[in-house]
Amino acid sequence: MLKITKTPKCYVGGSFIRSESGRVAPIKDASGAFFANIPLCTRKDLRNAVEAAAKAGPGWATRNAYNRGQVLYRLAEMLEARAAEMSDAISLSGISKKDANREVRASIERVVHYAGWTDKFQALLGSVNPVASSHFNFTVTEPMGIIGVVAPDEKPLLGLLSLVLPAITGGNTAVALASGTQPYPSILLGEMLATSDLPRGVVNLLTGRRDELIPTFATHAHLRGLAAVGNLDERKALQIGASDSVKRLKLIPSETPTDWFAENAQGLYEIRDHLEAKTTWHPIGA
Amino acid sequence: MPVKKSTCPAARELLFGDLWEYDPAPESAPAFIEPRYGLFINGKFVAPKTKKYFDSISPRNEEKLSEIALAGAADVDAAYQAASAAFTSWSKLPGTERAKYLFRIARLLQDRAREFAVAETLDGGKPITESRDFDVPMAAAHFFYHAGWADKLGYVTPGRKLTPLGVVGQIIPWNFPLLMLAWKLAPALATGNTVVLKPAETTSITALKFASILQDAGLPPGVVNIVTGAGETGAAVVNHPLAAKIAFTGSTEVGKSIQRALAGTGKRLTLELGGKTANIIFEDAPLDQAVEGIINGIFFNQGHVCCAGSRLLVQESVAGQILSKLKIRLKSLRTGDPLDKNTDVGAINSQAQLDRIRELVACGVAEGAELYQPDCELPKKGFYFPPTLFSKVAMSHRIARDEIFGPVLSILTFRTPEEAGEKANNTCYGLSAGVWTDKGSRILKMSAALKAGIVWANSFNKFDPASPFGGYRESGLGREGGKQGLLDYANLIQVP
Numbered sequence: 001m002l003k004i005t006k007t008p009k010c011y012v013g014g015s016f017i018r019s020e021s022g023r024v025a026p027i028k029d030a031s032g033a034f035f036a037n038i039p040l041c042t043r044k045d046l047r048n049a050v051e052a053a054a055k056a057g058p059g060w061a062t063r064n065a066y067n068r069g070q071v072l073y074r075l076a077e078m079l080e081a082r083a084a085e086m087s088d089a090i091s092l093s094g095i096s097k098k099d100a101n102r103e104v105r106a107s108i109e110r111v112v113h114y115a116g117w118t119d120k121f122q123a124l125l126g127s128v129n130p131v132a133s134s135h136f137n138f139t140v141t142e143p144m145g146i147i148g149v150v151a152p153d154e155k156p157l158l159g160l161l162s163l164v165l166p167a168i169t170g171g172n173t174a175v176a177l178a179s180g181t182q183p184y185p186s187i188l189l190g191e192m193l194a195t196s197d198l199p200r201g202v203v204n205l206l207t208g209r210r211d212e213l214i215p216t217f218a219t220h221a222h223l224r225g226l227a228a229v230g231n232l233d234e235r236k237a238l239q240i241g242a243s244d245s246v247k248r249l250k251l252i253p254s255e256t257p258t259d260w261f262a263e264n265a266q267g268l269y270e271i272r273d274h275l276e277a278k279t280t281w282h283p284i285g286a
Numbered sequence: 287m288p289v290k291k292s293t294c295p296a297a298r299e300l301l302f303g304d305l306w307e308y309d310p311a312p313e314s315a316p317a318f319i320e321p322r323y324g325l326f327i328n329g330k331f332v333a334p335k336t337k338k339y340f341d342s343i344s345p346r347n348e349e350k351l352s353e354i355a356l357a358g359a360a361d362v363d364a365a366y367q368a369a370s371a372a373f374t375s376w377s378k379l380p381g382t383e384r385a386k387y388l389f390r391i392a393r394l395l396q397d398r399a400r401e402f403a404v405a406e407t408l409d410g411g412k413p414i415t416e417s418r419d420f421d422v423p424m425a426a427a428h429f430f431y432h433a434g435w436a437d438k439l440g441y442v443t444p445g446r447k448l449t450p451l452g453v454v455g456q457i458i459p460w461n462f463p464l465l466m467l468a469w470k471l472a473p474a475l476a477t478g479n480t481v482v483l484k485p486a487e488t489t490s491i492t493a494l495k496f497a498s499i500l501q502d503a504g505l506p507p508g509v510v511n512i513v514t515g516a517g518e519t520g521a522a523v524v525n526h527p528l529a530a531k532i533a534f535t536g537s538t539e540v541g542k543s544i545q546r547a548l549a550g551t552g553k554r555l556t557l558e559l560g561g562k563t564a565n566i567i568f569e570d571a572p573l574d575q576a577v578e579g580i581i582n583g584i585f586f587n588q589g590h591v592c593c594a595g596s597r598l599l600v601q602e603s604v605a606g607q608i609l610s611k612l613k614i615r616l617k618s619l620r621t622g623d624p625l626d627k628n629t630d631v632g633a634i635n636s637q638a639q640l641d642r643i644r645e646l647v648a649c650g651v652a653e654g655a656e657l658y659q660p661d662c663e664l665p666k667k668g669f670y671f672p673p674t675l676f677s678k679v680a681m682s683h684r685i686a687r688d689e690i691f692g693p694v695l696s697i698l699t700f701r702t703p704e705e706a707g708e709k710a711n712n713t714c715y716g717l718s719a720g721v722w723t724d725k726g727s728r729i730l731k732m733s734a735a736l737k738a739g740i741v742w743a744n745s746f747n748k749f750d751p752a753s754p755f756g757g758y759r760e761s762g763l764g765r766e767g768g769k770q771g772l773l774d775y776a777n778l779i780q781v782p
Contacts, residue, residue, distance in 0.1 A: 124444060127769050131750035132427070139754055139770060142734075224759070232550055239549035243542045245714075246557065246760045253552075264780040269446060276758050277770050280733045280741045281748050282726070 011190025013052030014200020041208035043216040049204040053173035056201030065119035072115035075196035143171035150228035156182035166270035183207040317405035326497040328368035329507025345411035345633040357513035362522035365511035372508030381437030388433030411633030425468035431751035432472035448776035450478030452530030460486035461590040556764030561717030564710035565595030571722035583746040593718035643692035650685035716758030
């Protein structure tokens, strides 16, 4: 009996979309046989995704921290339930089953790690400041807004999640470009995000060509921060474009490999990269 | 919230008459300004390799104060080489020892506070009462505060160790010359970095005087190097390959060009840029207190303040009352010689800045806003501009959008807290905001709604070394001061 194959679609604004351009690129499996056509998203798709992220922003940022933690934990549950399928998606490109399994396990752990951070980072990063005047002076963290993520080509699931999770844990929304060489795991991740309790638009995942989308990631004024893995030319282009709106940048060189499994590829300071500090001076008096 | 009808349009005015003028009360302490300053490199004052000097004049009377060395690329390179050589031992010095140097520096600055205050006023034009009571004591406080951190960095970032970055290039503005130097040097040195610092070309004198404090404190040569000059010198500081980080305070335009220039270099960057701060007055605010806050918010340091409360948002029901109270209050502001202890508004820092203020004020008039300036006689020599109010300002006016950096207040109105928040946030900047209301819960709600790094409730222009300062959006990146500011001068290393 003939198998029903899936049409890969990107997850944007809670919907599954094809590129507005109608363009696709074929991907092959490890044996070289045709597997599916992946959307080649354009800068217009990116702008639409930013719009979706902007709509979702205020609701996500003001959701209570305990609730955000449970939503993220639910994502881990979804990933766990379809772990075997995700592992197959990663090994599609020829990665060994063992390595693919390891990446999926680490990704689930990473989601759980951040699920536990949502109601704790504020206490560690904020402060009450002993000013000399008669004020109650305190610093709290706030999300920056929408974070643009340009994921590494390697580790198509773990690399992507390692950049998206700290942003949304802090209350930001994210628009991410998935691995260019192994985009399929991001398609599957979109399906899992859709069945987690994450509100639509909080995470938006695009597939497409880095060279076509990086200029728009760099200059889109509504992206307040970027977390991107790229080569020297890409990092340069991102920073030059970002300077027009003084974006906050986290640029990771792709020339030197990043150990995405490492302990320091996650944690409090990754969350901090996408936070602003706000200080309020409240007078003390009658 | 229901909008109350305005019941009291005009404020009462106390008339004291103008028969008796104030006697001049000039500050007479000597400023000990040298006729000529070299560059401070590797612990010594040296002549610039460019062999060029430029004049530093006093904006209070346009008289020449001193000659300042013009640093070229070769001089900046020498400063970086010295800082790089000094980094090896300075970064390895125990925190307790670095702390002692910083404590010493704070004490020595306190010892010479009066002299520094006079020099600051002569060089920059700010009222002596401000340099005496704010700039200099606050600069000393920054060194004292950060001194204590030097041996306690292990407590700042749980799970990570802070290690110094290397040589930091720092570029500071002309509005708070000595204070900005302190904001930059103190955290950089406490975290074990060495520094190449460039003051603004119109206000180099207190930085160069400060170099003598570093010598008296016995700070190892090369730990702090001071190069003077204008934009070209600044570009050499930004682009030097030995810089691990650039810290800049100044205009948004230059800040953006620095971010661009650093693209691809991997150098760290913090920016403290411009603002167009909203000062929001709700109808339940203590209005007389609010009027004092508005005055302090915009006329402090002639409005040469990145976080100046230059956009006043008043709830409609009290707008008439606030405007009439402000006009009366403006009449008693004294604009003139900054060395006079009775002066409230001193000299504009430079001819160029005065020209910009004049241009924007003319633009406000042309766009249809209503101008009010009190009658006041300005000194014949020097750069002065009277305190200025604009009412009937619309959000689209240039005077409501562009940073004027002068004693010019634009007044707008709002009806609901939501509208106040929307108008306040409708700008590319996000440095600070003021909220005046009697309700504590509204303060907290407004604070959360405002896209700004600092929110002052029923107060304005408050600063403290323990309180992190810095903006959202195009007002900059990073924070200065407090626990948060330390992280911008350090690498975070995983603790095994």
